[in-house]
Amino acid sequence: MDDTSQIQPPPSFVELFRDRAGRIRTPLAEVVQRYELCEDLACHLVEQAQTLYYSGNSSEEGVLLGFYAGLADEGSVVSTAEAGWVIQRLAELLEWRAPQLPQGEQAS
Numbered sequence: 001m002d003d004t005s006q007i008q009p010p011p012s013f014v015e016l017f018r019d020r021a022g023r024i025r026t027p028l029a030e031v032v033q034r035y036e037l038c039e040d041l042a043c044h045l046v047e048q049a050q051t052l053y054y055s056g057n058s059s060e061e062g063v064l065l066g067f068y069a070g071l072a073d074e075g076s077v078v079s080t081a082e083a084g085w086v087i088q089r090l091a092e093l094l095e096w097r098a099p100q101l102p103q104g105e106q107a108s
Helices: 011-017 028-054 060-072 080-094
Strands: none
Touching (some): 011 080, 060 080
């Protein structure tokens, strides 16, 4: 990616910024910045997700889909595609099965 940054977003995140021809359509510095935001968000949500799950209010899938609904809502700090990536990453951090997101909104 960018030789000046030590942070290397994973290919699954970079894919969110590619056009149909495979070119990154967003400046690399912005991709790195968005990745940092999304990774921090996923890490921040781990404890909240565990609390919701272990309080018996929902299933793993229910917790993740609930967070997705909030993140994908209009006015969110992340795009719908980024919200999908955050949920995929959150599931990975929790070692939970990632839920099926609405068609066209899954992270790669």
